[in-house]
Amino acid sequence: MHATLKEIRKAPEGIVKAQEAFELIKNEVKLPKNILYIGCGSSHFLSQLLAMATNALGGKGFALPCSELMYSKEYYAIDSPELLVAISRSGETTEVLKAMDVLNIKKLGLTAYESSLSKKADYALIVNTPEDSVVMTHSFVAFYFAYLQLLRESYGHPTFNPEEVSELARGVLEKEEYIKDIVDEFDFSNVIFLGSGILYPVALEAMLKMKEMAIFWSEAYQMFEVRHGFKSIADENSLVVMLVNDPFDWHEKLVKEFQGQEAKVLVVGKESLNANYHVEVPQVDSLLVPVAALPVIQLLAYYKAVKRGMNPDNPRFLDKVVRW
């Protein structure tokens, strides 16, 4: 079995590891209200998730790719953050370590290991989820949940029950065969992921997973932005994946519009919206929907890679740690 598939399936135990990591620092660290998040690639999309969770919980979060903070920060509205949260699975990414020097404020490192990042930061949230896969899989889910718990604790919201969240991840992983069948049955030649709010960074991460594992034409947009030009590429060879937490009539219209272009639609969410495919996500707090959606899109990218004869464990041109 591919290491990548094994790692994707570890999401439920990642939640347990995440809770352990959170418990270890919850008495030491209280997050301030104004936080800047940095990361690269998947970690940048994770930093967007964390910034959005920060805003939703009453703080002020902003996310930037490391290199933009280093070389172009004058173009962004960086508003006197009190804390810099730097994210890197390995903790050895050149850009994240360099970007930490840009701002003279307290730093928290979010990483899977004792590493250059954890040593350089004032605080470290070390989520013990090492991965054999080159691409980030269950560690992405675990990092998100560990930090989400810390945010909730710091801002005076009750933390989530980790057993319930672990069960949520286990539940969606049971759809593995259904997801594999979609890929087997429909040999789509491009894929568009759509999500609004907290589900937009999940769409972006899905787009990246698809490119990394399957070397494949994949796109991601904020849900309704797609009608403004981008939808021209969707036809009978396209799969459109809509991540929908709170559906209303525009979502159903959008499903119909894509079907009118002969594309097929997969809805990941509570309701099927008359889509061609549906992976149901139970009713949970909107900040937990990413925990349910991420394994689904990881499995979709994994099976597409296998279908295309790629080796997801050894993606073309990529290294596990990106250095300069």
Add this chain to the structure above:
Amino acid sequence: MHATLKEIRKAPEGIVKAQEAFELIKNEVKLPKNILYIGCGSSHFLSQLLAMATNALGGKGFALPCSELMYSKEYYAIDSPELLVAISRSGETTEVLKAMDVLNIKKLGLTAYESSLSKKADYALIVNTPEDSVVMTHSFVAFYFAYLQLLRESYGHPTFNPEEVSELARGVLEKEEYIKDIVDEFDFSNVIFLGSGILYPVALEAMLKMKEMAIFWSEAYQMFEVRHGFKSIADENSLVVMLVNDPFDWHEKLVKEFQGQEAKVLVVGKESLNANYHVEVPQVDSLLVPVAALPVIQLLAYYKAVKRGMNPDNPRFLDKVVRW
């Protein structure tokens, strides 16, 4: 001749129209420091450009797609803006009109016509650049320049000389034959646009133009983000377009890295960086580089569409005005 090509070539006269529009309202409107920008599609990418210019000139700018402001605003760090700038070429886009109702603050409409948008807004910057093309072309450049002048005037920076800026646009349009030759000579099957800071929204707009006109696999990233997974898709069939204003050693390394993957690189900027192709942009203020880069990427998308047998005047599945 396609209407779209005619409209692209109008960038220099668009600058003149932009200056006229600016002159008309410069005594009536003084922009505040904290501004939220909204738009959809191309107008969203334009709103990102304007937000970045706002930050670079000492204000605080933030950009959101209209639908994200309407349905997911709790996830974004919207920090008590004093003005909402709403952008729509037609001034009739459903989402932009609806999104204007979300915040009870002063509004400025940026549009090509007396329209529902201009009537609904407290102030209107009407840039008289109607277009026969379905996709936004020279009006994008003109809107940017008109508003940039207003920003500079409002924030106490000297305005740019419109004749010089018009000349800048004319100069890059002289490269049309060279750009056409790239497309004729190299039948690339995907294209990645890269830009940092103010050139990132230009890369995004390039990606969209390519999809709209050529129904084609196109991508856009912040310059150095591309190494974090996305670059897996670049091979001997790929064109990588690097928009570079201030090159340093990492840019040259990146050119080499893509060439090592057998991709071809086009640099749009002051220096060639040993790329396969080079469209030179003269040394100008960094906020003017978009004016030079936009016609280049529009021509590239136009000629790719023609090469692929598409009609850029009539893009598949698209309407000139997006309604719900």
